[in-house]
Amino acid sequence: MLGNGFHGIPAGKLAMIVTYLEMRERAAVTPRPLPEGLALREVAADPIWFRDIFTRVGSLNWLWYGRLKLNDTDLAAILQDPKVEHYTLTKDGKDEALLELDFREDGVCELAYFGLTPALIGMGAGRCLMNEAIMRAWARPISLLHVHTCTLDSPQALDFYRRSGFTPVRQEVEIDDDPRILGILPRTAGANIPIFDP
Structure with a gap:
């Protein structure tokens, strides 16, 4: 357990607070029409599709990398x-959002991944997709829908989840290898997060 005070992070590592x-x-949500030009579709996801949308939604700006470490x-x-x-929002024939609902634990749904590419930011698409996620999750016989975010994610993520009806229940500090140093992501990813080479 970490005590009070400052704690050094070794070079080559990332530290994040996970909430x-x-x-x-079920939160009180009602269906909202999608912004003009967008369509929701369910995806039979494969590794090629997933890596592409995962990278465009979360890796280049926010250093999402966990699933990129997995083999096919x-x-x-x-x-x-x-x-x-898996669901996405399509604009001009291109998938621009990622929603993953994981029901593998009985009575529970994890909102495992949720995000938009920059092409959809600011249109109200995120609210529409979240409402859809909540309705689809609670259409199943569950007693818990949960999600986590961290300080490497969009600064708006935590407040967005709270406004969507989620309640923060705990936090952890996670330290891991910097995926840019490992070559999992390009060194230009997460430009707002400094790299400390070992």
């Missing part, structure tokens, strides 16, 4: 599990 949030009953077999096992659902 876990829960929704124990391990990633496909998650994506093709019948208890894991």
Whole structure:
């Protein structure tokens, strides 16, 4: 357990505060029409599709990298599990959002991934997609919908989840290898987060 005070982070590492949030009953949401030119579609996800949208939504700006460390077999096992659902928002024929709902634990849904590419930011698409996520999750016999975010994610993410009906329940400090140093992401990713080479 970390004590009070400052704690050094070794070179080559990233430190982040992870916040876990829960929704124990369905938030009061109603369907909203999508902004003009957008369409929601369910995706039979495969590793090529997932890596592309995962990178465009979260990796280049926010250093999402966990799933990029998985090989095709391990990633496909998650994506093709019948208890894991994927949705996207399509604009001009291109997928521009990622929503993953994970029902693999009985009575529970994890909002495993949620985000938009820069092409959809500021249109109200995020609210529409979140409302859809909440309605689809609670259409199942669950008693808990949960999500987590961290300080490497968009600064608006935590407040957005709280306004969506999630309640923060705990935090952790996570330290991991910097994916840019490992070559998982380009060194230009996450330009707002400094790199400390070992």
